Amino acid sequence: MANFNTHLFVASAASAGVALVAVNAHLIVATDILWFVFLGTVGGMLPDIDSDNSRPVKLLFNVLALMCAGGVLQVLKDSYLPYQLLLFAVGTYLLVRYAVFALFNSFTVHRGVFHSLLAAVFFAFLMTCISYYFLHTGVLLAWLNGIFIAVGFIVHLLLDEIYSVDLSNTRMKKSFGTALKLFSYNDIPASVLMTLCTLAIYRITPSPKPLNAVLKGTNWHQYFKGEIFEIIAKYIGY
Numbered sequence: 001m002a003n004f005n006t007h008l009f010v011a012s013a014a015s016a017g018v019a020l021v022a023v024n025a026h027l028i029v030a031t032d033i034l035w036f037v038f039l040g041t042v043g044g045m046l047p048d049i050d051s052d053n054s055r056p057v058k059l060l061f062n063v064l065a066l067m068c069a070g071g072v073l074q075v076l077k078d079s080y081l082p083y084q085l086l087l088f089a090v091g092t093y094l095l096v097r098y099a100v101f102a103l104f105n106s107f108t109v110h111r112g113v114f115h116s117l118l119a120a121v122f123f124a125f126l127m128t129c130i131s132y133y134f135l136h137t138g139v140l141l142a143w144l145n146g147i148f149i150a151v152g153f154i155v156h157l158l159l160d161e162i163y164s165v166d167l168s169n170t171r172m173k174k175s176f177g178t179a180l181k182l183f184s185y186n187d188i189p190a191s192v193l194m195t196l197c198t199l200a201i202y203r204i205t206p207s208p209k210p211l212n213a214v215l216k217g218t219n220w221h222q223y224f225k226g227e228i229f230e231i232i233a234k235y236i237g238y
C-alpha cells in the first residue's frame, strides 16, 4: 500500500486537477480551488480510517472528540460552574478520543468495507448532506463538496491497488484486489449495513437537479480531446 505522504500528495494533486477542470467548466470559481483541494485531500485520507493506528483515524477522532467537547460546553454552559464545565468537556474529549475510538477499532478491520467504492459513495452523500444541512450551502455546492470527497477517496483506492502490483517482478502482491473493490466481499453483514446506511443517507440528500442541469450544459468533448492538459498547463503557468 502507498504510505500516508504519498496518499496526501496524490489526492491533493488529483483534486487540484479536477478543480481546474471544474473552474474551466464554470462549475466553481478560481478562489474555491483551495477548498476543493482540501476536500479531495480529506477524501484521500478516509479509506484508511479503519486502520487501527493510521494517522488519519487518530486525527479524525481528535477532531471528533474536540467537536463533542465543544458541543457539551455549548449545551451546558448556562447550567454549571466553570470548573464543572471544564470537567465535563475533558471527560467528553477522553471518552470519544479513547473509548469510542477503541470501540470503533474493535468493530472494523483494515481494508474492510471502509476501503471500497460503496464507502466512497456513502461519504460523498454524507458530505453533501453535511454541506446542505449544516454548512447551509446551496444544492449545487453541496453536491460538488460530496463529489470532491469521492474523487480523493477513489484516487486513494486506485493508488493502493497500483501499489499492489510489484512492477519490478511483474507479479501481483498478496494484497492485489483488496484495495479497489465494490464492497467488502469477506464481510457481507458489514457490506449490507453500509449499503443500508448509504441508501438511508441518499434519501435525505437534496435533489441533484441543479448539478445535472449544469453538467448537461457543459461541453465535455473538449476535455476528451486532450484540452484538459492545456487547461492545467495554463493554470500552472506553462
Ligand SMILES: [Zn+2]
Binding pocket: 001, 047, 048, 115, 156, 160
Ligand atoms: Zn488504503
